[in-house]
Amino acid sequence: MDAPEKLDAHQANPDPTNRQLASTATLNPLDAFWHLSNFFLPAWAVAALMAAGVKLLWRRELKALAWRRLTVWGGWGGSLALILALVLLGRDGKMLGYGLMLLGISLPQCILSFRPGR
Numbered sequence: 001m002d003a004p005e006k007l008d009a010h011q012a013n014p015d016p017t018n019r020q021l022a023s024t025a026t027l028n029p030l031d032a033f034w035h036l037s038n039f040f041l042p043a044w045a046v047a048a049l050m051a052a053g054v055k056l057l058w059r060r061e062l063k064a065l066a067w068r069r070l071t072v073w074g075g076w077g078g079s080l081a082l083i084l085a086l087v088l089l090g091r092d093g094k095m096l097g098y099g100l101m102l103l104g105i106s107l108p109q110c111i112l113s114f115r116p117g118r
Contacts, residue, residue, distance in 0.1 A: 039092060043078025046072050047105045054113055062113055073108035080104055 051070035055062055064069060081104025085097030 040079050040082065040110065042098070043082055043101050044071075044075040047074030047078050047109070050074060050105055051090060054109060058113065065112060070109050070112060073112055074105040077104035077106075077108040078102075079100070 048071045049076060051067050054070060055067050078101045081100040082092070082097065085094070085100045086092055091099055
């Protein structure tokens with residue numbers, strides 16, 4: 001019997017994140033737009049939902065505070081938290097990153113909603 005042919009390291013254990021392929025792949029402007037939009041969409045969607053919930057739960061207390069203002073401040077806070085998580089963790093989609101996003105959304109909305117002397 002013939003000895004089995006030896007495989008080089010790449011054939012024996014293929015890397016799912018092929019470095020050579022990743023270095024040659026480029027994004028066109030439309031793909032880059034959608035990539036960034038999908039990165040920031042969770043922060044802005046959760047900020048809008050949270051602002052709606054806050055306005056619904058504390059209707060009388062927050063009558064003077066605009067829903068849009070809560071959404072914008074929460075969206076920016078969540079976006080900054082996602083960028084921070086990407087820098088600290090090295091990749092997107094980790095639970096700690098989403099936890100930071102929720103903290104980044106909640107803090108500005110809480111400060112706007114319940115600060116003294118509003």
